[in-house]
Amino acid sequence: MFNIVQYPTILSLPDRLTGVNDYHPSLPCLSLAVALVRPSVAVELGVYRGDSLCTIAQICRELALKTRIYGIDTFHGDENSGFYGDAVIEDLQRYLRENDYHSVQLIRSTLDEARPKFNDISIDLLHIDAGHSYEEVKHDFETWAPRLSSRGCVVFHDTHLLINPNCHVWKFWAELRAAHPDLTFEFPWAWGVGLFQAGPTMSPGMKDLLALRGKEMENVQTFVRHIGHTVVDHYATRHNMQQIVAGFGSAG
Secondary structure, X not given: OOOHHHOHHHHOOOOOOOOOOOOHHHHHXXXXXXXXXXXXXXXXXXXXXXXXXXHHHHHHHHOOOOOEEEEEEOOOEEOOOEEOOOHHHHHHHHXXXXXXXXXXXXXXXXXXXXXXXXXXXXXXXXXXXXXXXXXXXXHHXXXXXXXXXXXXXXXXXXXXXXXXXXXOHHHHHHHHHHHOOOOEEEEOOOOOEEEEEOOOOOOHHHHHHHOOOHHHHHHHHHHHHHHHXXXXXXXXXXXXXXXXXXXXXXXX
16 A cells, blocks of 8 residues: 655655746656655756756755766757756756755756766666657657666656647657556646656555555545645745845845
């Protein structure tokens, strides 16, 4: 029986919350994945401003894990996120430095160019949030899956985004779920997060999560969704307070 109370770090409010808030409702899903897998190596494909990457780092720290974390991105943007300059990666680097996240390494590169760097590294947690077309997400998965460890888990973002004509992650996710119904679990709200247990070795908690069905599955999804709402509210409150403080500063 899956008991989500055994994973209290899911209640942790992410410290890094930028204005790119599409992932904010689903960050607790990522936190839960980290707690279930307890990775020695975590890799994120597609970083942008780093909210999800820093959530991985934060939960690893709270769990006292000595995880090596890699974030791979060109850091110049694309058609979906828009194009941007060096200020984005510089801000993220500053955050990592000021918060002593020395275990996090940013790799400024295309995903295909970075792939050979991991020939001798087994990845326990792979977070895919880069290209959003069907062809791109399929390519990223097939290219990086061979580097997963025996307990490797893949986290997909945007599995529930059905109406954006430029996003077809849901289509690849649907195929993956159909092929591996007992190895996938989805948090189907906001943009959606899907977990795929790719490796044959899984933690007892992951095994219990994947076995959930019916009302028990809905209860866990609802619980995590409520925490996601709390993250959204936390960002809004903090942003409003910053605006108020800035207003007082300009008035003085």
